Amino acid sequence: xxxxxxxxxxxxGRPGAFETLVKRYEKKVFHLxxxxxxxxxxxxxxxxxxxxxxxxxxxxxxxxxxxxxxLYRIAVNHVKDHLRKVARRREVSLEEFRDFPxxxxxxxxxRELQQxxxxxxxxxxxxxxxxxxxxxxxxxxRDVEGLSYEEITRILKISPGTVDSRLFRARRMLRQxxxxxxDEEGGGL
Amino acid sequence: xxxxxxxxxxxxxxxxxxxxxxxxxxxEHLDRCPNCRKARQEYASTIAALRGQPAAELLPYFWNxxxxxxxxxxxxxxxxxxxxxxxxxxxxxxLLIGFFVGAIAFQPPVSDEEMSQPxxxxxRNANPLSETSTFFDxxxxxxxxxxxxxxxxxxxxxxxxxx
Numbered sequence: 001x002x003x004x005x006x007x008x009x010x011x012x013g014r015p016g017a018f019e020t021l022v023k024r025y026e027k028k029v030f031h032l033x034x035x036x037x038x039x040x041x042x043x044x045x046x047x048x049x050x051x052x053x054x055x056x057x058x059x060x061x062x063x064x065x066x067x068x069x070x071l072y073r074i075a076v077n078h079v080k081d082h083l084r085k086v087a088r089r090r091e092v093s094l095e096e097f098r099d100f101p102x103x104x105x106x107x108x109x110x111r112e113l114q115q116x117x118x119x120x121x122x123x124x125x126x127x128x129x130x131x132x133x134x135x136x137x138x139x140x141x142r143d144v145e146g147l148s149y150e151e152i153t154r155i156l157k158i159s160p161g162t163v164d165s166r167l168f169r170a171r172r173m174l175r176q177x178x179x180x181x182x183d184e185e186g187g188g189l
Numbered sequence: 190x191x192x193x194x195x196x197x198x199x200x201x202x203x204x205x206x207x208x209x210x211x212x213x214x215x216x217e218h219l220d221r222c223p224n225c226r227k228a229r230q231e232y233a234s235t236i237a238a239l240r241g242q243p244a245a246e247l248l249p250y251f252w253n254x255x256x257x258x259x260x261x262x263x264x265x266x267x268x269x270x271x272x273x274x275x276x277x278x279x280x281x282x283x284l285l286i287g288f289f290v291g292a293i294a295f296q297p298p299v300s301d302e303e304m305s306q307p308x309x310x311x312x313r314n315a316n317p318l319s320e321t322s323t324f325f326d327x328x329x330x331x332x333x334x335x336x337x338x339x340x341x342x343x344x345x346x347x348x349x350x351x352x
Contacts, residue, residue, distance in 0.1 A: 022252055026247060030247045030248075031245070034245045040246070040248060041248075044251070048251075051255050051259075117238075120238045121238045121242060125242070143236055143239040144239055144242055168196075171232065171236070175228070175235050178231070178234075
């Protein structure tokens with residue numbers, strides 16, 4: 001049974017229809033939320049709220065887009081609201097990872113290289129948190145979640161040209177903020 | 190090629206959306222430009238760090254927890270029932286509005302005889318305040334009272350007591 005049929009059955013109150021939809025998309029929505037917050041409990045809470053919103057909004061779903069795209073749109077908007085609220089409460093300090101060794105010397109051992117890479121992964125996420133929400137959203141969708149340009153266009157309801165230019169500005173800002181921590185060889189990746 | 194353009198093409202190249210002729214032009218530029226080579230290295234490092242994030246595991250009993258949350262939300266927010274039924278309620282609301290508009294439109298007009306004196310005066314384009322001001326201008330109290338009595342008598346429309 002495809003998504004649209006399940007949506008129709010869920011709207012008509014058939015038990016199990018919405019549960020099937022949830023089980024089909026729970027991992028994707030959870031991973032999307034995790035890509036933004038990097039915390040399992042917070043991502044779980046966000047994902048649950050996304051599905052509650054979707055359930056309550058089911059009567060408004062017209063089927064113009066695919067259910068998955070519609071659900072992703074709800075998820076992205078919900079996460080954006082969450083990020084705005086969190087941004088008001090928290091100022092991220094870059095000082096705490098300023099001295100991380102992002103690049104390894106020639107003689108460094110494999111284990112230390114791996115540790116440096118782990119630190120770089122954490123650092124890039126912390127820098128990502130400092131970006132404006134619209135840049136953070138597009139970077140997460142493209143570079144963390146690996147969605148295609150077409151999928152991003154449909155989810156964010158923006159033109160392919162806007163996706164391209166916004167992604168460029170977002171990556172540029174991220175690189176500029178990461179730049180002090182990257183050496184001449186770009187961190188050795 | 191300018192460095193700004195090369196920067197855009199570097200990112201498109203990483204996304205695999207750069208055409209082959211542009212890729213050749215970019216490679217030529219990168220051979221000559223150390224700044225753009227550095228930028229490419231930094232972009233590659235940053236994007237690789239983003240793409241290589243460890244995957245998290247979904248927490249258990251997701252549906253069971255969600256189901257109770259939905260039930261709780263429905264209990265707390267009865268307006269959600271309205272949201273569900275609002276589309277079906279629109280034709281009923283339109284029917285009711287049509288009924289009231291029709292009732293008002295087909296109601297017979299109010300006749301002149303049923304009007305109050307101020308309303309009748311207004312309909313004749315006369316000022317009811319100027320009519321009553323003469324009462325207050327009268328100095329003798331017995332004349333004033335007679336004028337008020339005559340004005341209040343519905344059987345004598347248009348008649349006035351003249352002292």
